[in-house]
Amino acid sequence: MTQPEKLDIVGRISRLGISPKPRWYFLLKDGALWSLAIAATVLGGLAVATSIFILTDHDWDVFHYLDRSLLMHVLMSLPYLWVILLALLLLLARYNFSQTRHGYRRETWQVILASILASLALGLMLVALGFDSKVHNLLLKQLPFYGRLVYNKDDIWIFPDKGLLSGFIITTDDGRGFSLKDPVGADWRIILNDDTDLCQRPHIWPGEHVKLIGHVLQPHVFDAESVRPWGE
């Protein structure tokens, strides 16, 4: 092959008056990519924590009151939003990492596995610190559509006709019962008897958030078979 014409690159550089981009530009760019990769992994940790909260906060034993099979109950309760978000965040972390100086040398499965493990570790740490419930409840309060996209415990404890009721205790009645305001603001009279399971608690107090299993005796009168603290 004949030699190429001599390229006058230096002449062109001189005519254009250009010079190499400064080193800090590339350091900043690499730093930004790393930050995005880390941010994606941290958000992945939040997704893991919130998913764990949603799954562990669930009342898996009451599905038969809702005329559902266990399988249906499980399928309806899975945190799909967070799982999809986690998957997208993992892909984002992978992409950003692969754009860094040496990131491309790692196999995709290695990067994704590392991101999963990092998100899992961070998620478990957030659960241990109690941030899992804080994030979920904050989103429920601040984002009206969030409650429609994820399983919300409130959604199953508002079927008094099926035997499931929840709310805040307003007044108590010397162990014979108490009044309750349910999530939609309706007032209920709750009847307790000797067989009512109070989950080994000697007393119940006004202001407590509770969930009840039982049956409706009359409109707005509920005979409680068990009274559980909301958080259990």
Place this chain on the structure above:
Amino acid sequence: MDQGTAAKTDQELVRETLQDPKAYAALVERYQAALLRYILRLGCPSRDDAQDVLQEALLKAYLNLNDYDQDLKFSSWLYRIVHNETISHFRKNRIRPRTAETEDQMLFMENSASELDLNTEADRRLLGERLERALAGIEGKYRQVLILRYMEQKSYEEISDILRLPMGSVATLISRGKQSLKKAFGQNI
């Protein structure tokens, strides 16, 4: 290029260029023939087009010289920029890469004969024509990696650095590329 400059390493020339742009001429002279050949092997339709692509790529390399990572071979870094500029040129101008020239076909065959199980005893002209058609018939990503391996004779590590892919992915692309090429060639494995 004088003897003193010829003895300098790429890294030394890069450092000198960052102080004085005139030193870039030595790097350009060192690599321009190989890079032009590479652009043509990728399928640039004309030598003039290839010269233009090369010039733009070398300017880009100069602008990004502070991004050069000393852990990489300078040639790999430069090949990466030229590769990307060439593919970008094909996309922007909707160019269909032309097939390899005869001497490149021969080089490809010599370097790949045992791995592709080619019968190099056969009529070399016919073999060359079949290779030309086969290369034109496989996907671009396989063609590019096979050109780097069997025409540019780059190692897996160099290809990994040029294409910014993990080495495992390079190995997979080469393996699949060979399979595609064999299929297109009509040979048995």
